[in-house]
Structure formats: structure tokens, C-alpha cells
Amino acid sequence: MSSPTNVSPHGGIEDRIAFDPSWSATAMLRSDTAKTAFGIRLQSLERGRAELSMAVRDDMVNGFGITHGGMVFTLADTAFAYACNEGENAVVASGVDITFTRASRAGDTLTAVAERRWVSGRNGLYDITVRDQHGDTIAEFRGRSFATDRPLPAS
Numbered sequence: 001m002s003s004p005t006n007v008s009p010h011g012g013i014e015d016r017i018a019f020d021p022s023w024s025a026t027a028m029l030r031s032d033t034a035k036t037a038f039g040i041r042l043q044s045l046e047r048g049r050a051e052l053s054m055a056v057r058d059d060m061v062n063g064f065g066i067t068h069g070g071m072v073f074t075l076a077d078t079a080f081a082y083a084c085n086e087g088e089n090a091v092v093a094s095g096v097d098i099t100f101t102r103a104s105r106a107g108d109t110l111t112a113v114a115e116r117r118w119v120s121g122r123n124g125l126y127d128i129t130v131r132d133q134h135g136d137t138i139a140e141f142r143g144r145s146f147a148t149d150r151p152l153p154a155s
Helices: 024-033 033-037 069-084
Strands: 040-046 049-055 091-100 110-122 123-131 136-147
Touching: 024 069, 024 136, 033 069, 040 123, 069 091, 069 110, 069 136, 110 136
Parallel strands: none
Antiparallel strands: 040 049, 049 110, 091 136, 110 123, 123 136
16 A cells, blocks of 8 residues: 555645556546546555545536435545556446435535545455535545556556
């Protein structure tokens, strides 16, 4: 297990994490345009664990004025991806479940913490909790991962 890389909640750490060919999450940082488009910031990263945050914008709420479930899912799924990409090859989701526990709104800051629960062979299980800036749980997400044979893209 590597030592964690952390940063204050006011910014991300993407620029301070060096590419490591034995750690596929570090390759993702260089080309993750979805993370960038949604304003998702990496707060801490270690093998098997990741913490990411996202400010909920006006264009991320639905017709009821609450954060669109797809936005919450995207944050949780992104945290899952960074936590499960622990080795040399690309790891993908084989299935996920999400439970929404309360609403959030534009102006809220959501934080997703993903943690490895189990890995055996090519399969893994990760739990992700999404909380708002008050520490209230917004969603619980469980991801199942599968390690592919695909090598990392050339950096």
C-alpha cells in the first residue's frame, strides 16, 4: 500500500502526483476529461482509497431544484475508478449499486470517499460514501471492479 497523498479541501492534487506505470490511477489523471468537465477535484489518493469533491452548480440540478442523481452518481463513480485502479492495467466497473439518502442543491459541495473492501484475483469490491459540506450522507454506492488485460495508454 502506498502512502496517501493529501491536500486541503480548497484545491486538488492532480499536478503533484507523478505518473507511475505500476499505478493506473496516476495515468487516469492525465486524460480524465469527464472529471474536469464536472469540476471534480481529487483531494487524496492512495491505492485502494480516493477522496474527490465537486461543487454542485446550477446546471447540475433537476426540475425540482435538487442535484440530479446522475451528478451524484458521476462523483461516486469517479471516486470508485480512482480507488480501484491500483495496479498496472486498467480496471473497470463490472456493476454498481447506489442508494440516495437525502437531497443536495446548487451551492453544496459534495465529497465522495471510496475505499477498497475486498480484492481477489481480478475482482474487487469498493464502498463509496457521498457527503455534503455538513457531513450529511447524500448517497451510498457499492462498486464491483474487474481488472482487464489492457495496458495503460501511452502517456
